[in-house]
Amino acid sequence: MRLYLCEKPSQAKDIAQVLGATRRGDGCWTGSGVTVTWCIGHLLETAPPDAYDARYKRWVLADLPIVPGQWKMQVKAKTAGQYKAVKRLLAEAGELVIATDADREGEMIARELLEHCRYRGPIQRLWLSALDEASIRKALAALKPGAETFNLYHAALGRSRADWLIGMNMSRLFTLLGRQSGYQGVLSVGRVQTPTLRLVVDRDRAIADFVPVPYWTIEVQLLAEGTPFTTQWRAPEDACDEQGRCLKQALAQQAAEAMRAAGQAQLVSLKTERMREAAPLPFDLGTLQEVCSKKLGLGAQETLDIAQALYETHKLITYPRSDCGYLPLSQHGEAPAILAALRRADPSLAPLEAHLSPSRKSRAWNDAKVGAHHGIIPTAAAQAFERLSGRPRAVYQLIRARYLAQFLPTHEYDRTQADFDCAGQALRAVGRQIVEPGWKRALPEALAPAKGRDAPPAQTLPPLRQGQRCEVGQVNLKDLLTQPPKPYTEGDLIKAMKNVAKLVEDPRLKQKLKDTTGIGTEATRASIIQGLLDRGYLTKQGKALAATPAAFGLIDAVPRPIADPGTTAIWEQALDMVQDGEMPLEEFVAKQSAWMSRLVERCAGLRLTISGPPLTPGRGGKPWKKKRAAGRAAATKKSAGDRKRAPAARTR
Known part of the structure; x- marks a missing residue:
């Protein structure tokens, strides 16, 4: 019997229909010589510390670091029934096709089961990008040898074990240090969540520390043969900041008065350029x-x-x-x-x-x-x-x-730049004339690019000629203030996580973060942010995210490598070596264990200052969901010492 192992029930049903496996069995679909079964995400999980030694049920500084000698997996209680069905089918299978999601995590979901159930038969890999019938048939006709994707499993397993080491050890360590200073909440620490939290803390501090600076702009309306258009004053460079904003009020006032008195402006430079914009890429x-x-x-x-x-x-x-x-x-x-x-x-x-x-x-x-x-x-x-x-x-x-x-013409427009002299002051008008709408015909108006705060108005200029004199209409002197950075929204934070390379100075690590598209993965970033909200590290007012006092205290206390996105880049370099077969999984985990042990030793004597009430699930702005309570219940307990384990211990 050929067994197909899928990641989810819905995925299994789609593949089973194409294979003709239409009879429903116990945790599977069956057909002629074919059976399709499924996981429900991970059916196994890395065992908690007390599975290695009962004394780890209590959180004690002297027990840290906790580093398993032989790693253990255990069956998730919620999906134990499906695990039994898969285990039985694996024992009956003559060959196996892994049909989980085509990525590191999907590979791990399948391979950890095969290892736990001691499956030793032949393996092939189904690599799917879509679940419509045509895509499934195309992938079924091009099965990969199982060995081709095996190292994805070891890379995912290495990442999982390293995350466990940080989550279990650093969360316990900082929770216990917090108790010594009188803070009774659980302080969760994770490889991705902590650098992500630092992004919000740093942004909030930048907003709080921001000192507005006044600057001045002048908007001048000109008329070309009775047709009005808008120009912007261009202040001398020595009167401006690096963004080109005039910081000298007297100079701006003098310029405005001079242009009002002049009554006319002369066109000194006129340039029109055909601009072409390629379509934006499909979404990631x-x-x-x-x-x-x-x-x-x-x-x-x-x-x-x-x-x-x-x-x-x-x-x-x-x-x-x-x-x-x-x-x-x-x-x-x-x-x-x-x-x-x-x-x-x-x-x-x-x-x-x-x-x-x-x-x-x-x-x-x-x-x-x-x-x-x-x-x-x-x-x-x-x-x-x-x-x-x-x-x-x-x-x-x-x-x-x-x-x-992707199937529409390039968007084309003529950009006209007109420079004027008015009483010795420089003015500039920019106009756009669409020549070919192109791909913008397909995009909803909501996708139009946003304009910056100081962007000139979009306009179509009237016909102009070199040397032409235009009448000066209104001259508006604007007294403005520089604005602080905006608080992160969830979308902004996702973008910052992807582009976190900008914050790293080491050129090799910067490039690695660019290659791996930042910290977290497309599959995990949303859950990382939601976890920070659920744990009370972040709150949400409208769209805006803000860090809580406990978040500030934690970021100030944790070792810099834990909150530094560059650490993730170093990990990813090593995981790439595991994936490419250049570093054994055991060597990667041993290095992570040694590094974690040094961090624990270095931090064990720290004194924390954590302000605010203990973190409570649900303070992040969304109702606490019962279905999540089991995995994170310990976060609400005043004392975790007599509990099985902290919820944060499995965080990334």
């Missing part, structure tokens, strides 16, 4: 979360949940947990069928038909830049669109628009 998950936060007001986790439903339930989009916006050239041949399906499913796309060209290849089609996953795009199963409404419909339309944009 982080960019989708950023746009949905800004334009639709969605939280990062809510966006991921909607995208996952569009993928699993509706079959409308490809795999959503992608960190790549590029597309493989091999998929370009599917474009005519997908475009036709999109047009049939939604008659409102009819005006685009004359402009769409299925043969067009935008910059998105680039095999060299496609990793394990490609950009999030619609599938040919577009007829399900009519069943969507509300936010899922809006998210799908954003994804669809980015795909349609």
Whole structure:
């Protein structure tokens, strides 16, 4: 019997239908010589400290660091029934096809089970990017040898064990240090969550420490043969800051008075340039979360949940947990069928038909830049669109628009820059005239690029000629103040996590963070932010995130490497070596254990100053959800010493 092992029940059902396995069994679908079973995420979890020694049920400084000699896995109680079904099927299988999600974590979900159940038969790998029938059939016809993806498992296992070491040891350490100073809450520490928290703490401090600086601008209305347009005063460089803002009030006042008195301005330079803008890439998950936060007001986790439903339930989009916006050239041949399906499913796309060209290849089609996953795009199963409404419909339309944009012409416009002299003062007007709307025909207005605070108004200039004199209309002297940084929203924080390389000085680590798209993964960033909210490290007012007093105290106390995103880059370099077979898993874990032991020794004598009440789940602005309570219950306890383990111990 050939057994297919999937990650989720819905995924298993889709694959089973294509394979003809239509009979429902105990935790599986069966057919002629074929059985399809499923996990429910991870059916196993790394055992807690007390599984190694009962004394670890109590949190005691003298017991740290806790470093397992032989790592143990245990069956998750909630899904023990499905584990038994999978174990039985593995014992009966003559060969196995791993059909979990095509990434590190998906590989680990399957391989940890095979190891725990001692499966020793032949293995192949199904590598899926979408769950519509056509995509499944295509992947089934191109199964990979199991050995080709095995090292993904060891890389994921190394990351998991290193996260365990930090979570279990540093969370216990800082919770116990907090108690010594009178703080009775649990202080959770994690490899990704703590650098992420530091981003918000640093931003909040920048806002609190910000001192506004006054500056002055002048907006001058000119008339060219009776047609008004707007120009901006260009102050001398020696009177401006690095952003070009005039800091000298007297100079600005004198310039405004002089231009009012002059009455005319002469055109001294006129330049028109044809500008061409390529279509934006299809979405990766982080960019989708950023746009949905800004334009639709969605939280990062809510966006991921909607995208996952569009993928699993509706079959409308490809795999959503992608960190790549590029597309493989091999998929370009599917474009005519997908475009036709999109047009049939939604008659409102009819005006685009004359402009769409299925043969067009935008910059998105680039095999060299496609990793394990490609950009999030619609599938040919577009007829399900009519069943969507509300936010899922809006998210799908954003994804669809980015795909349609790849088959529309380049956006072109003429940019005209006109420089004037008015009483010895420099004025500049900038105008745009659209020549070819191109891909912008497909994008909803909500996707128009946002303008900066000091951006000149968009306008179309009247016909102008060199040397022309224009009448001066209104002269508006504006007294302004520099603005503090804006608080993070969830979308902004996702973007900051992706682009955290900007904060790292070491050029090698900076490049590594760029290559790995920052800290966290597309699949985990939303849950990291939600975890910080749930644990009370962050609060939410409207869209804005803010750090709590305990978050400030913790970031000030933890060793710099724990809160430094550069540490993640070092880890990722080592995990890449594990994935490439250049470093054994055991060596990676041994190095992490030694490093953690040094940190514990160095920090054991610290004195913490943590202000504010103990962290309580639910203070982050959303109701505490019962379904999450079991995994994080200890976070609400005043004393964790007589509890099984802290909730934070499994944090990333």
